[in-house]
Amino acid sequence: MLIISVGGGKGGTGKTFIATSIAHHLARSGKKVLYVDADVESPVSHTLLGIDGREIVEEAKGFLPSINADRCVGCGICVEKCPAHALVGIKGTVPTLLENVCEGCGLCMIVCPRNAIKDRGRIIGRIYSGRKGLIDLIQGEVLPGVKEHINVVLRTINYAEEKFGEYDYVVIDSAPGTGAGVWLAIRRADIVVAVTEPTPLGAHDLDRFLALSKKLGKRVVVVINKAGMGGARDDLIGEVADKHGVEIIGRIPYSKEVLDAYIHGNSVTDLYPDSSVSKELNNFVSKLLRQARK
């Protein structure tokens, strides 16, 4: 079993497009693939894997206090201690809970001297599963307005991890950025794919992403997506890659076929197998797999 994590820093560079392309490629060659969508804030991989029917396999529950007004004496300790400032109220009154501010740590319940706070629980996110041929999907989704998205990433990856052993390959699709959610998505990777676009913005965020990957001691390869877009600057990406000592192993051209496949929820390599973008994608994945097995 080999774990490939896909990230890159900047949003919209094509992480999900590249990650699903890797999964399609592997499935075509008869490999069993587990696709883990860890971009719980905007999970859309099912649309690109061609999965219609998803099933909820787990509801991620979080802590949410309920205050028993009969027991509460309005001492104000919970209001004072709440690290998220989600409990408000003056001394002598029952505090009011700001649900969308609560981060679900449970400290209020522990510090209450009157045992007046209980966990009424709430759903913070959902974990879905789906299947298309040899590709199995595990996908996390945080509910809008809930601050605990990192917790949902953790639960999703933990849920998926129990099944890793059943597969030849695990592909983990991360959120944009360089924070804790991305850290979780690449932590277990055997190889990390950094997807970027040839612009100063792509280069800037790639720099931070490569720093994170290197901090974790990961092997990383870079792929430039939308290569050749208006005034493309591959050289900027080259500079960042050199700085971190990583290789650029693919250049996927900017093309109408990709957008067309994207909108219609298809794999570009299935829809337009003879296009130059499909050829570049296949070359890239072959190179990636060679590097990964080294």
Add this chain to the structure above:
Amino acid sequence: MSLEITIASGKGGTGKTTVSSFLISYLSGVEKRVIGVDADVEAPDLVIALGRHTEIHREEVFDSEIAVINYDRCISCGTCASICRYGAIDIKNGRPVITPELCEGCGVCGYVCPTKAIDIKKTKTGDMIIYDTKFGKVVTGELEIGRKHSGKLVDMLRMKARSIVGGGYIVIDAAAGIGCPVISSIVGVDYLVIVVEPTPQSMLTASKIYEIGKIFNVPMGLIVNKYDLNREFVDEIRRFSEERKVDFLGTVPYDRSIVEAYVNIRSLIEYAPSSSATKSLREIAERLLSRVKG
């Protein structure tokens, strides 16, 4: 009091930074007093889109707290690991070990520890930087790589911006996604602009941003960027905005000059003042302004 406008999208790469930077350049011309906030603290690149910029101030922000175990006192009872709701404490070789990337700093573990072996220590959240640009100042955050507390840094940036500008406009460029830092970018603002591209994937996550806007009772408007890449879908987006009473602010065509301006580190308004994108964005900015001013 300043008027605060946040630009968000859910999915990454739809054009948040393009819209934010344009709005800042436009407002600096017509309203004079404007400040930008780059709330994408995991991948900050708003200033790049504003052209040449100089760093005029940088400070370290220590607003994160992390639990630290004193192993001289720890008796390895495991109470801390069983109570942590963020999965930040694991038992390894019989001893509890904290994963700083997952620690929320809530202090629950310290409260329950029978030997008081856990301290909560302040740690670096990231940097706050102020840049001078041709169009005024921009407050930017750089989250420590792999860190969890992006929402806290966003709160700090917004406070700083208010103290600097004291009136006029604050334009907040949110991160991709819908998680904690995005919520921190939306709470309490005067107007929320949702930037979508004409794909089902973009609409899927934009609708979650809409839900967050509803929760926090913020007036909203919608912009379709790169609308001509999939014209058929624009009507669907328009229907979405009508049904939910979200202002339809306009459409922006796919325009090479946007990328070219980035690549040349120039603002769009200067680089391509008569391009089709600039024209559409100017109309959108006018519409937005009349709406925000009421």
